[in-house]
Amino acid sequence: MKYFFEYHHWIGAVQLWVENDGQPIATEIPHDRRHINVTIGNKRVITINLPCVVDVNTKGEVQRGKLFNVRLNELKSGKTFDRSSNHIMEKLVAKWMRKDLVKHPFVFYCLDCDTPVISSINCKRIRDMPSEFWADFMDYWHCHKPDMEPHQKGHHVAASETLLHRYNNPLNPAVGEIMLSDSFIYINKDWIPEKFIYDEELVRSRSCNTVIGSFTKEGSVRIGKWNLRAEIGGFLDVFDPSNYVLYQIYNELKAHSIRLFHLKGDDKRYIIWVFGIGSCIQFDKSRMLNNCLKILYRDGKPAESEKNQNIAELKVEENSALINFIQHLESVNRQLPEELRLLNEWKVSYISCE
Ligand SMILES: [Zn+2]
Structure with a gap:
């Protein structure tokens, strides 16, 4: 029996999916509220460790085809979360800096x-x-x-020129210097x-x-x-080469809040749509993947309707990095329960930003 869960900590929600062949499923949450026991057809029981303490009174269950879905809410701890995606994006930083x-x-x-x-x-x-x-x-x-009050303008121009001086010069590290x-x-x-x-x-x-x-x-x-x-x-x-593509996506997300991307490699084109920033996912007993982006993707060029949207074209100069990035999406897509792998013409995947 395969299962998969997605945990959105900023809205305090856990979505658990269990693949089954349509037999009746019963669930029970023990006292510690950190686990859920799943019984299929009065026989097999599996215990799934949950990513947070859940509120037993909010459990919602539904069977769709061969997929059993349980929605759980995190037990309110009095903590408040900054729900803005900017806050989550700030945590996404490249390594070896x-x-x-x-x-x-x-x-x-x-x-x-x-x-x-x-x-x-x-x-x-x-x-x-x-x-x-x-x-x-x-x-x-x-x-x-930003618009400046007249009395601030002098200072602002000076700051801007300093930045230009620092970064608008040709990129040339000195002997003995590493630039990252x-x-x-x-x-x-x-x-x-x-x-x-x-x-x-x-x-x-x-x-x-x-x-x-x-x-x-x-x-x-x-x-x-x-x-x-x-x-x-x-x-x-x-350093996973797929990070080269991932960091370009981050930069666009951070700077322009763009969610729709046209990725161009040497001969391949992909459209990807990024959302669900910062969720955690887990397949069966494998390690939980933190800080994930949920990604919908398909190969090909943008559709006519997408051309009018805010879409960023990313030319990936390292073709092997793009191949690696897509292979990663494909591998996670294949691990998903079959009924969650497609959303209309889009394939569904996740990539961890850790
Ligand atoms: Zn060598």
Whole structure:
């Protein structure tokens, strides 16, 4: 018997689905209100750990086809939640950023051959870029300046020029400096040239010849985080290439609140629709996935009706990252109970932002 639940903590609701063959189902919530016992046809009992303490008086049950649905409300604890999606979005931050690297010694290894490539030993300075798409953000910021009282204007202009000075310069880290965006590490090409082979526009690992990066327009070395393995403060970690797509989606969500996306790879096109930001999901006894985006997706171009909506076109320059992102959506879609996999022409999936 398969089950799946979705927990929306900001509205305090748990939706549980149990697949069955239409036999009668009975449920019972023990005293601790953290579990639910499910009995099918007076025989099998499974105990499901719930993600929160639930209010037994609000249980709603319905059988639809081969799917049994239980809706539960979280027991009110007096806590109040900030329900705005902005609050949840603030928690979504990329990994391997300055805050992670300044606290501990670190080494980045080539993922393919495990040779150390960049380490904290010779690193003099670490900086975050404001965003992968910092230039776009500057435009946005300048088009949406808040209205200022005349007496504030002088100060505002000064602040704006400082920002321009900081970010509108060509992106060029100094020797010994690491600049970090959500998905890339930027360094000066003259810093540690013995680690790389510079092959026209491409940057290869010296010891295994694998392409791990490229040159920016300004001549800096840009390495995809997913081509590296990190050891930070003794902990090993890898970077899922699908994050490259996910972070672009975050940035659009954060900056423009856009929910509908047209993803373009080398030859594939997808339309995705993002909602349910911040929910937690779990399949059977597997680990609960936190901070998920619920995603509806389909391949192809936008329909005529969608072209009039606020749709963001994302050209995914790393085709392998797009393939990886879609594979991830497909794999979660296949784990869902069959009757939840499709919503009209859309496939349903989730991706965790952790
Ligand atoms: Zn290598």
